[in-house]
Amino acid sequence: MNTLSLYLQYIVNGITLGAIYSLIALGYTMVYGILKFINFAHGDILMVGAFSGLLIYQALVGEADPGVWTMLAFFISMLASMAICAVLGVFIERVAYKPLRNANRLAPLLSAIGVSFILSNGAAWIFGTTSRRFPYPFQNDPIHMGGVTITPHQILVIIVSIIMMILLAFFVNKTRMGKAMRATSLDQNTSALMGINVNRVISLTFAIGSALAAVGGMLASFDFRVYPSMGTMTGLKAFVAAVIGGIGNIQGAMIGGVLLGILEAVGAPLLHIPNGMRDTVAFAVLIIILLVRPEGILGKNEREKV
Amino acid sequence: MKLLETKHLTREFGGVIAVNDVDFTVTEGLVTGLIGPNGAGKTTLFNQITGVDKPTSGSIFFNGSEITGFPAWKISRLGIARTFQNIRLYKELTAVENVMMGLHFKVGEDPFRHRFTQALKSYLFATSENKEVYARAMDWLRFFDIDQSAQEFARNLPYGTQRELEIARALAADPKLLFLDEPAAGMNPSETAHLMHVVDKIRGLGVTVVLIEHDMKLVMNICDQITVLNFGMKIADGTPNEIKKDKAVIEAYLGREEE
Numbered sequence: 324m325n326t327l328s329l330y331l332q333y334i335v336n337g338i339t340l341g342a343i344y345s346l347i348a349l350g351y352t353m354v355y356g357i358l359k360f361i362n363f364a365h366g367d368i369l370m371v372g373a374f375s376g377l378l379i380y381q382a383l384v385g386e387a388d389p390g391v392w393t394m395l396a397f398f399i400s401m402l403a404s405m406a407i408c409a410v411l412g413v414f415i416e417r418v419a420y421k422p423l424r425n426a427n428r429l430a431p432l433l434s435a436i437g438v439s440f441i442l443s444n445g446a447a448w449i450f451g452t453t454s455r456r457f458p459y460p461f462q463n464d465p466i467h468m469g470g471v472t473i474t475p476h477q478i479l480v481i482i483v484s485i486i487m488m489i490l491l492a493f494f495v496n497k498t499r500m501g502k503a504m505r506a507t508s509l510d511q512n513t514s515a516l517m518g519i520n521v522n523r524v525i526s527l528t529f530a531i532g533s534a535l536a537a538v539g540g541m542l543a544s545f546d547f548r549v550y551p552s553m554g555t556m557t558g559l560k561a562f563v564a565a566v567i568g569g570i571g572n573i574q575g576a577m578i579g580g581v582l583l584g585i586l587e588a589v590g591a592p593l594l595h596i597p598n599g600m601r602d603t604v605a606f607a608v609l610i611i612i613l614l615v616r617p618e619g620i621l622g623k624n625e626r627e628k629v
Numbered sequence: 630m631k632l633l634e635t636k637h638l639t640r641e642f643g644g645v646i647a648v649n650d651v652d653f654t655v656t657e658g659l660v661t662g663l664i665g666p667n668g669a670g671k672t673t674l675f676n677q678i679t680g681v682d683k684p685t686s687g688s689i690f691f692n693g694s695e696i697t698g699f700p701a702w703k704i705s706r707l708g709i710a711r712t713f714q715n716i717r718l719y720k721e722l723t724a725v726e727n728v729m730m731g732l733h734f735k736v737g738e739d740p741f742r743h744r745f746t747q748a749l750k751s752y753l754f755a756t757s758e759n760k761e762v763y764a765r766a767m768d769w770l771r772f773f774d775i776d777q778s779a780q781e782f783a784r785n786l787p788y789g790t791q792r793e794l795e796i797a798r799a800l801a802a803d804p805k806l807l808f809l810d811e812p813a814a815g816m817n818p819s820e821t822a823h824l825m826h827v828v829d830k831i832r833g834l835g836v837t838v839v840l841i842e843h844d845m846k847l848v849m850n851i852c853d854q855i856t857v858l859n860f861g862m863k864i865a866d867g868t869p870n871e872i873k874k875d876k877a878v879i880e881a882y883l884g885r886e887e888e
Contacts, residue, residue: 502733506719513717517734517802518706623721 328470333588339477340546341584342484346539347561348568348576349491350532356508356571357528360428363435364415365536366558367442368408370551372537373544374446376404377457389461397460401483401541405534412533413526421522439554446551454550457541480542487538488577491531495573504528508571556602560587563609569622578620583608631690632657632806632837633678633709638687640673647673649861650687655806655854660828660838662852662869664845666881669858671841672714675808679711680704692805710804712795714811720784724775724794727783728766729759731801769797773827789820793827800836807831809840813847825851849873857881 347369354362379400384393419438423431461479465472495501507514507524515521543557560583568579583605590596590604612619633655640648648670655661663671676682678689680701688697696704705711719727770776773793778786783794792812799807809828813821821844828851831838842848848855849869856866859881865872872878 499733506730506734509719509721510717513719515700515702516705516711516717517730517798518702519734520700520702 325470330589330593331471333592334585335471335473335477337585337588338581339480339584340588341564341581342480343539343543343557343580344561344564344583345577345580346484346487346535346542347558348565348580349488349573350536351562351565352568352570352573352576353504353528353532355565356573357504357511357525358420358424358431359571360420360431361435361562362420362529362532363432363558364419364438364442365532366554366561367439367446368412368415368533368554369536369540369543369558370446370549370554371411371442372404372408372533372540373457373549373553374450375407376400376537376541377455377544377549379403380457380460384458384460389459393460401538404537404541408533408537408540409530412529412536416526416529421525443551443554450551452551454548454553456548457544459545476545480545483538483542487535491535491573494531500524500527560602560605563605566609567612567619569619572619572621572623575619575621582620630657631655632692633839634690635674635678636688636690638674638677638689639685640670640677640682641685646861648677648684648858651858651861651863653856653863654866655837655839657837658832658835659853660832660840660851662848662855663839663841663858664843664848664855665858665864668860670861671858672810673861674858675711675810675839675841678704679709679808705802705804708803708805709808710799710802710806711808712792712799712810712812714814716791716795718783718791718795718798721782723780723782724786724790725763725766725770725779727794727798728769728801729762731769731798732762732765735803766801769801770794772800772830773797774823789816789823792816793824796827796831800831800834804836806837806839809838809842811841811843813842813844821847 347365350365350368351362354360354365377400380396383396383400387393415438419434420431423434459476461475463474463476465474495504503514503519504524504527506517506519507521511521514524539557539561540554544553547553547557561580564580564583565576566579567583568575568577586608587601587604590608591598591601594604596604616622631654633653635651635653638648638651638653639646651670651674653663653674663674665671673682677684680696680699680703683698688695690696691704691707691709696707699707719730722730767776767779770779773796775790775793775797778790778794783791786794796807796809796812812828813824816824825847828838828840840848840852852869854866855869855872857864857872857875857878859877864877864881865875867875
């Protein structure tokens with residue numbers, strides 16, 4: 324294999340990984356856009372999504388061989404896990420963040436970290452700490468195209484991510500609820516004045532963000548397996564992706580995720596970073612972005628008026 | 630016809646009674662002025678009615694039904710719009726976009742109900758909803774003679790224009806009742822004159838207006854009805870001519886005459 328096709332391969336892998344980061348980053352960025360608050364429990368919601376998806380999938384499929392039914396069952400369990408996480412996200416907001424909305428800005432942040440501990444330790448208590456494999460719902464035989472190999476699993480990740488992002492873009496840009504959401508992210512008080520139910524917009528934001536995290540969690544579990552602390556590192560990297568794209572900006576999260584995935588997949592071999600140190604790439608990128616362009620790629624430069 | 634009515638409305642802050650047992654009535658189609666010395670409770674009364682704050686006791690009726698204690702978004706959805714002393718615009722949007730916001734979130738239309746199908750329709754059949762909304766927003770700016778500033782960011786507009794833009798946006802949402810909290814505050818005389826002209830035009834649209842104002846000339850010229858508050862209590866209401874002659878009002882503004 325020549326160097327060019329090798330790097331092409333890394334880019335393909337990076338796009339797959341990045342698509343997952345994007346899906347998760349959207350939740351961080353949407354919540355930040357509206358509440359100016361980082362939901363640190365978001366990573367653990369993706370873990371809940373992966374677990375519930377896996378359990379529902381196993382219950383539906385049993386020992387069946389991959390085929391049409393397993394694919395169908397995969398999508399059914401994805402929808403179910405999205406619904407579960409949406410409800411969970413709204414519930415967490417009501418219980419852990421809403422009472423603190425007018426408190427010091429640090430309070431909801433700490434509350435989020437608390438929720439994160441509850442979720443990951445709760446999962447460890449219920450499901451144990453051994454990691455589980457998410458079985459492929461199809462024959463995962465690699466497809467060779469030119470010098471590049473792509474697996475059906477990667478195709479699934481990319482297609483599902485694209486569909487989700489198109490749906491989200493449609494929702495945010497074309498529906499009135501999406502408009503209410505954008506208006507609220509511009510100015511909460513003024514939006515309440517316009518007759519927008521801000522609490523409902525916030526709930527909706529958490530529901531959508533959490534549902535996307537569930538999808539991200541399920542797609543990630545093919546690569547990373549399913550275990551109670553799986554959300555920590557993936558969630559953190561998705562957060563980095565949101566910052567790279569410009570936190571609060573929806574397109575930014577999409578671009579940031581894919582860019583981070585590619586940088587990670589290409590950067591590690593390029594710089595001869597050993598496999599165990601791969602994660603440093605994401606955080607090195609974060610540091611560079613914060614130094615060079617702290618508002619992110621698509622972020623606005625917010626200057627305080629004096 | 631009474632469009633709005635408060636009964637025994639009271640708001641206490643700790644030991645201070647900011648609004649004390651106020652019966653305030655707004656008649657449909659008229660311009661009602663709410664006046665009183667500083668600290669008389671005018672803005673507090675506005676805040677109770679528009680849901681920014683909740684009353685301690687008493688009740689508020691709009692269009693015949695009770696709205697006491699409703700949240701602000703619900704009240705504006707019922708058709709009560711307001712402006713603030715400190716202007717609340719979407720500062721990072723242009724003037725025309727601000728008005729478009731008002732048009733997008735029209736009174737009576739809950740964005741959480743039935744809207745998805747309509748949005749889907751407009752998306753699939755590419756009826757350029759935004760072009761239409763844009764045109765209507767421009768009409769509103771022309772109504773206020775500020776269409777030449779349509780593409781400016783709201784934060785860069787002159788003060789008087791920002792105020793009128795805020796009123797334009799409130800009107801674009803198609804309210805029945807419009808509260809203006811000191812619209813002329815900080816305006817120069819020519820801006821104030823323009824504002825008077827604007828309020829007159831708003832009356833022509835059939836929108837009922839209530840304004841808090843310190844500028845006596847403005848109040849006496851454009852209001853049909855005036856209610857006077859002092860120390861949280863209503864001390865008078867009537868036509869401008871009645872108010873001009875009212876002893877209690879003169880005392881409140883000029884102090885008691887020494888015998």
